[in-house]
Amino acid sequence: MVQFKKMVVIGVGLIGGSLARVLREKGSVNEVVGVGRGEANLKRGVELGVLDSYSTDAREAVAGADLVFVATPVCTIPKVVAEIAPYLAPGCIVTDGGSVKETVVTACEPLMPEGTFFVGGHPIAGTEHSGVEASFSTLYVGRRCIVTPTANTDRVALEKVVELWKVAGSTVPLMDPVQHDLVVAAISHLPHMVAYSLVNAVDGYDRFGGDLLSFSAGGFRDFTRIASSDPVMWRDIALTNREAILEMMDFFSMYLEKLRTLVDQGDADGLQAFFLNSKQKRDAIL
Amino acid sequence: MVQFKKMVVIGVGLIGGSLARVLREKGSVNEVVGVGRGEANLKRGVELGVLDSYSTDAREAVAGADLVFVATPVCTIPKVVAEIAPYLAPGCIVTDGGSVKETVVTACEPLMPEGTFFVGGHPIAGTEHSGVEASFSTLYVGRRCIVTPTANTDRVALEKVVELWKVAGSTVPLMDPVQHDLVVAAISHLPHMVAYSLVNAVDGYDRFGGDLLSFSAGGFRDFTRIASSDPVMWRDIALTNREAILEMMDFFSMYLEKLRTLVDQGDADGLQAFFLNSKQKRDAIL
Numbered sequence: 088m089v090q091f092k093k094m095v096v097i098g099v100g101l102i103g104g105s106l107a108r109v110l111r112e113k114g115s116v117n118e119v120v121g122v123g124r125g126e127a128n129l130k131r132g133v134e135l136g137v138l139d140s141y142s143t144d145a146r147e148a149v150a151g152a153d154l155v156f157v158a159t160p161v162c163t164i165p166k167v168v169a170e171i172a173p174y175l176a177p178g179c180i181v182t183d184g185g186s187v188k189e190t191v192v193t194a195c196e197p198l199m200p201e202g203t204f205f206v207g208g209h210p211i212a213g214t215e216h217s218g219v220e221a222s223f224s225t226l227y228v229g230r231r232c233i234v235t236p237t238a239n240t241d242r243v244a245l246e247k248v249v250e251l252w253k254v255a256g257s258t259v260p261l262m263d264p265v266q267h268d269l270v271v272a273a274i275s276h277l278p279h280m281v282a283y284s285l286v287n288a289v290d291g292y293d294r295f296g297g298d299l300l301s302f303s304a305g306g307f308r309d310f311t312r313i314a315s316s317d318p319v320m321w322r323d324i325a326l327t328n329r330e331a332i333l334e335m336m337d338f339f340s341m342y343l344e345k346l347r348t349l350v351d352q353g354d355a356d357g358l359q360a361f362f363l364n365s366k367q368k369r370d371a372i373l
Numbered sequence: 374m375v376q377f378k379k380m381v382v383i384g385v386g387l388i389g390g391s392l393a394r395v396l397r398e399k400g401s402v403n404e405v406v407g408v409g410r411g412e413a414n415l416k417r418g419v420e421l422g423v424l425d426s427y428s429t430d431a432r433e434a435v436a437g438a439d440l441v442f443v444a445t446p447v448c449t450i451p452k453v454v455a456e457i458a459p460y461l462a463p464g465c466i467v468t469d470g471g472s473v474k475e476t477v478v479t480a481c482e483p484l485m486p487e488g489t490f491f492v493g494g495h496p497i498a499g500t501e502h503s504g505v506e507a508s509f510s511t512l513y514v515g516r517r518c519i520v521t522p523t524a525n526t527d528r529v530a531l532e533k534v535v536e537l538w539k540v541a542g543s544t545v546p547l548m549d550p551v552q553h554d555l556v557v558a559a560i561s562h563l564p565h566m567v568a569y570s571l572v573n574a575v576d577g578y579d580r581f582g583g584d585l586l587s588f589s590a591g592g593f594r595d596f597t598r599i600a601s602s603d604p605v606m607w608r609d610i611a612l613t614n615r616e617a618i619l620e621m622m623d624f625f626s627m628y629l630e631k632l633r634t635l636v637d638q639g640d641a642d643g644l645q646a647f648f649l650n651s652k653q654k655r656d657a658i659l
Contacts, residue, residue, distance in 0.1 A: 318648035
């Protein structure tokens with residue numbers, strides 16, 4: 088089994104805390120050091136037994152580490168890696184949990200000193216809670232962690248990162264960073280863009296003479312649940328996965344326009360076929 | 374309390390069966406006759422005590438009735454009303470449960486003989502089950518039934534239909550049929566059009582080199598649940614509420630285009646404001 092002496096978790100929240108918990112539980116790490124800006128959260132991490140110790144100075148913390156997990160918001164990952172890179176021990180593997188990969192991997196790879204390794208990853212897991220308090224060791228069980236090697240990725244380091252996520256209980260598909268970003272743009276980012284636009288449109292509709300949203304029933308509320316997601320996190324995702332999101336938004340708009348034409352023309356057969364294909368494809372992924 | 378001697382339910386499923394059950398339970402009807410094409414379902418309605426008797430001939434059944442509830446698919450409501458109109462007793466009130474109102478009310482009002490009355494209604498209630506077997510007397514408790522009078526609507530008949538839905542446990546907002554159709558287009562029909570388009574787009578995406586849908590996780594499945602809705606029912610809704618749906622689809626597309634521009638321009642402040650407004654407005658209707 089994969090084995091690390093000293094793991095540093097930068098950003099000790101649900102994602103970082105949960106990985107530390109499971110690796111410690113399985114005996115895959117000897118020591119876990121947490122890094123973050125909120126000292127109360129880090130102290131709580133020690134109290135909960137997630138961390139052995141903590142530091143608010145990432146450069147100091149990474150000394151002698153053989154594994155660094157960067158679990159900060161996606162926009163700050165390259166900043167963090169730039170900060171710690173000169174202080175990494177030879178052989179150290181740096182990996183991340185960012186939900187966008189191309190910009191992160193492209194920014195981080197050239198920052199790594201000779202003999203240290205960056206491997207991008209994205210555990211597709213989460214709950215509506217955050218902070219180390221919300222972390223638990225089975226968060227990744229049965230989930231997928233997509234790992235995104237490039238032509239530059241060290242094969243031994245890659246193998247270790249794959250193993251680490253397997254220890255956590257995940258299946259670990261490998262994917263090119265660009266391909267990864269298209270997948271998440273399609274199945275996660277596009278639905279969010281659509282839901283945010285839908286709520287804003289219904290809220291902004293001004294030809295009704297009343298508040299349309301006040302008539303919303305359970306169905307509307309369920310459908311738009313993701314439109315209540317954290318605006319700052321989604322701003323960052325939209326900024327970092329710009330091209331893939333635009334690609335998927337444009338592709339979606341083509342289909343919306345197709346449907347609009349069917350509605351406009353009152354095309355009964357076309358409408359039924361459009362709805363039926365959707366139903367069949369969705370039922371197949373249940 | 375409102376009182377009817379003979380109620381005829383045309384289309385004895387979840388909607389029709391549940392209204393019959395509650396009116397009988399509350400003592401608001403003396404006799405309930407069911408009409409439908411499936412004799413097995415009608416027999417079951419009698420066995421369950423929902424109906425006193427049934428007929429497969431609507432014209433015969435409505436003789437002597439003072440209340441007719443048309444709970445068939447929305448496209449066939451005008452056809453049913455045209456068929457029964459010449460056989461209605463003086464004073465009879467015909468109401469319906471269709472989810473689109475303007476086309477239905479406009480088609481049905483002129484069909485009514487002098488001294489009989491049409492009042493449009495739309496109980497916003499339902500479950501994923503159908504058929505008389507699925508009906509229950511508390512389906513409408515705490516829900517809304519929108520009743521849609523026009524300038525032609527008899528005020529006494531309107532009052533009785535409003536009372537009837539209050540007996541069933543609903544609140545009963547009154548709304549112009551066109552206004553009603555815009556409300557449901559916004560909070561129900563538009564989300565369905567969007568969800569169907571989303572699944573078809575992700576299914577149809579051909580620049581990936583793999584099956585995008587196979588990567589869908591729980592979030593995508595939850596968001597697209599309504600894209601598994603009955604294609605025939607939604608074909609009919611798209612055909613009958615065409616104008617309001619087009620209006621709302623175009624309004625939605627404006628907002629999607631606004632968001633596309635923000636993403637394209639990498640406008641951090643604009644993106645955050647767009648997402649934040651959506652979150653705040655949605656959180657307010659929880």
